[in-house]
Amino acid sequence: MPAIVECRFNGFGHTNLALAIFVSGVRARKYTLWAKETLGRQLDGRAGRPFKVGGGAHSEKPEEKSAGNLSVLRKSGRAVVILKESMAIEEEVLYLTELLRVKVYDLKGRDIGTLRDAALVPLIDPVRLDRYLVGAGPGWLSIRYDQIESIGPDGIRLKDERLTPYHSDEYMLRMVRDLLDQQIIDAQGRKVVRVNDVTFLKQRENGHDVLHILEVDIGLRSMMRRVLRGIVPPATVRTLQTHIHPHSIRWEFCNILEADPQRRVRLNISNKLLEDMHPADLADIVENLGHEDRQAIFNTMDSETAAELLSEVEPGIQTRILESLKAEKAADILEEMEPSEAADLLNELEHERSEQILDEMQPEEKEEVEELREFREDTAGGLMDSGFLALPEDATVAQAMDELKRDEEILEDLHSIFLVDSDNKLRAIVPLAKLIFAAGDTPLKNLASDSLVFVQADENQGRVAEMFDKYNLLSLPVVDAQQRLMGVITVDDVVALLRQG
Structure with missing residues (x-):
C-alpha cells in the first residue's frame, strides 16, 4: 500500500x-x-x-x-x-534510543567506536543535529553532520577521515545529557513531562544523511523502545509499537528548563512559549517543578510576566520563590504587582529578607508598599490598592478623559472615578461606563451614583465580602476615620480572598 x-x-x-x-x-x-x-x-x-x-x-x-x-x-x-x-516513509524516522551505542565505521569500514550522544547547536540550526559524539577508546570524538555518509540503526558510516577529539561546548544542546530523562514543559499541553526518547527525520542532503529533530516522546511507545533496546531487533520493536498509541510533543512546543542565564543565551532558549500562556495555566506548571526549575523560569522572564505568574501561584510557593531570587529581581517583580499583594507577600517573608527586597525597590513603589504593610492582612486596608482615579468635585467629563489618556494602564482594573473635596474626603462615585455617552462639558457629579458606599480601612475582610455581595459592587473605596480616600478594593481582590478562604 x-x-x-x-x-x-x-x-x-x-x-x-x-x-x-x-x-x-x-x-x-x-x-x-x-x-x-x-x-x-x-x-x-x-x-x-x-x-x-x-x-x-x-x-x-x-x-x-x-x-x-x-x-x-x-x-x-x-x-x-x-x-x-x-x-518507505517509516524508515525515514529514527529514534535516539535506536542510535545510541550503534557502531561507527570509517571510510574503510573499520569500527572506530560507538555513538554516545548527539547535539544540536541552536544558534546555527535549531532542528538539525550538528555533532555526533563517538566513544573511541579512553576519549570521545566529535563528528560534524557533514562528515557522515549514512546513519541508521545498523550503524553510522563516515565520508571524512578528519576527526577531532570532543571538547565540552556550551553552545551544544546534547540529546542524552540535556534531554533524555529530563523534565521539560509541554507548552501546548500545558504540563511538565519527562522525556523518554527523541524522534528524528532522516533526510538526504548533498549526498549524505542528515537528522532533524521532530518531537520528544513521552509515552508508552518510547518506554517500550528503551526497555527492548539491545534485546529485540529495532525492526521488531517498530512492529510491536504500532499497536500502542503514540504520545509525543512536537519540538516547537518544547520548552527546555535551563537555570543558567548565560547558557540559555548560548542555546538560544526562549521563554516566549511560556509567556504566551495564561498565567493560571503556567502557575499549575510551576507548582509541579522543582526549586531550581522554578527559579530558572522567574529569573529569565520579564518582570511584568513574572508578576502575573507569581500572583497565580499558591501562597506557600510564592514565598519560596521570592526567597530564592536575588533581591533586585524580586523587587522588580513586586513593583509590577498590585501594591496590596506585594505588601502581603513581603509580610510573609523573614524581616531581614523583606527589608533587602524593599531596599531594591523604586522610592515611590517602596513608600506605597510600606504604607500598606501597616494594615493587618485581614482588614480592608490589607486588601486595598492605590490604583484608582480621584478628581475634584467640580471636574468635568473632558478632564476625566484627559486623565485616563495620560495613564492608560489604570484602565485595566478601573470601574469608577472618585470625586473628592479639597481635604481629599470622598464625596461621590462616578461609574466609568457613564462617561461614554456624556458630553465633555458635563460635570462628573451629575453622573454620580445615588448612594455613596465605602468602607473604613480597619473593617474586617468578611464585612468587605458581604458589601460586595449586598450592593453588587465591582469596586469599593476605602477611607480613614475622617472619610479621606485611601485606596480601593476591586472584585478581583474579593474573588482572590474567597479562593484562599
Whole structure:
C-alpha cells in the first residue's frame, strides 16, 4: 500500500505545504519531508487528515503531476502526494534510543567506536543535529553532520577521515545529557513531562544523511523502545509499537528548563512559549517543578510576566520563590504587582529578607508598599490598592478623559472615578461606563451614583465580602476615620480572598 501525504496546496510552485504522512500500519506523524531530488522543493510538515481523491458522485477528476518517486494529485485547492513503495516513509524516522551505542565505521569500514550522544547547536540550526559524539577508546570524538555518509540503526558510516577529539561546548544542546530523562514543559499541553526518547527525520542532503529533530516522546511507545533496546531487533520493536498509541510533543512546543542565564543565551532558549500562556495555566506548571526549575523560569522572564505568574501561584510557593531570587529581581517583580499583594507577600517573608527586597525597590513603589504593610492582612486596608482615579468635585467629563489618556494602564482594573473635596474626603462615585455617552462639558457629579458606599480601612475582610455581595459592587473605596480616600478594593481582590478562604 503506498504512503499518502496530505497537504494544503496553493499551486505546484508554492514552497510551504502543510502535510501529514499516513503509512500502512503507522499512525499520522508530523514532520518535514525533503523532496529536493524529486520535486525540487521542501514540504514543510504539519499535522493533517487524509484527503481522499475521487470516490464521490460529484467528484471532479484530479490533476496529476509526477516527478521521480512522487506523484502529486491536485483537487479543489488541495493536494495529495503519493509516494511509491520504493520510498518507505517509516524508515525515514529514527529514534535516539535506536542510535545510541550503534557502531561507527570509517571510510574503510573499520569500527572506530560507538555513538554516545548527539547535539544540536541552536544558534546555527535549531532542528538539525550538528555533532555526533563517538566513544573511541579512553576519549570521545566529535563528528560534524557533514562528515557522515549514512546513519541508521545498523550503524553510522563516515565520508571524512578528519576527526577531532570532543571538547565540552556550551553552545551544544546534547540529546542524552540535556534531554533524555529530563523534565521539560509541554507548552501546548500545558504540563511538565519527562522525556523518554527523541524522534528524528532522516533526510538526504548533498549526498549524505542528515537528522532533524521532530518531537520528544513521552509515552508508552518510547518506554517500550528503551526497555527492548539491545534485546529485540529495532525492526521488531517498530512492529510491536504500532499497536500502542503514540504520545509525543512536537519540538516547537518544547520548552527546555535551563537555570543558567548565560547558557540559555548560548542555546538560544526562549521563554516566549511560556509567556504566551495564561498565567493560571503556567502557575499549575510551576507548582509541579522543582526549586531550581522554578527559579530558572522567574529569573529569565520579564518582570511584568513574572508578576502575573507569581500572583497565580499558591501562597506557600510564592514565598519560596521570592526567597530564592536575588533581591533586585524580586523587587522588580513586586513593583509590577498590585501594591496590596506585594505588601502581603513581603509580610510573609523573614524581616531581614523583606527589608533587602524593599531596599531594591523604586522610592515611590517602596513608600506605597510600606504604607500598606501597616494594615493587618485581614482588614480592608490589607486588601486595598492605590490604583484608582480621584478628581475634584467640580471636574468635568473632558478632564476625566484627559486623565485616563495620560495613564492608560489604570484602565485595566478601573470601574469608577472618585470625586473628592479639597481635604481629599470622598464625596461621590462616578461609574466609568457613564462617561461614554456624556458630553465633555458635563460635570462628573451629575453622573454620580445615588448612594455613596465605602468602607473604613480597619473593617474586617468578611464585612468587605458581604458589601460586595449586598450592593453588587465591582469596586469599593476605602477611607480613614475622617472619610479621606485611601485606596480601593476591586472584585478581583474579593474573588482572590474567597479562593484562599
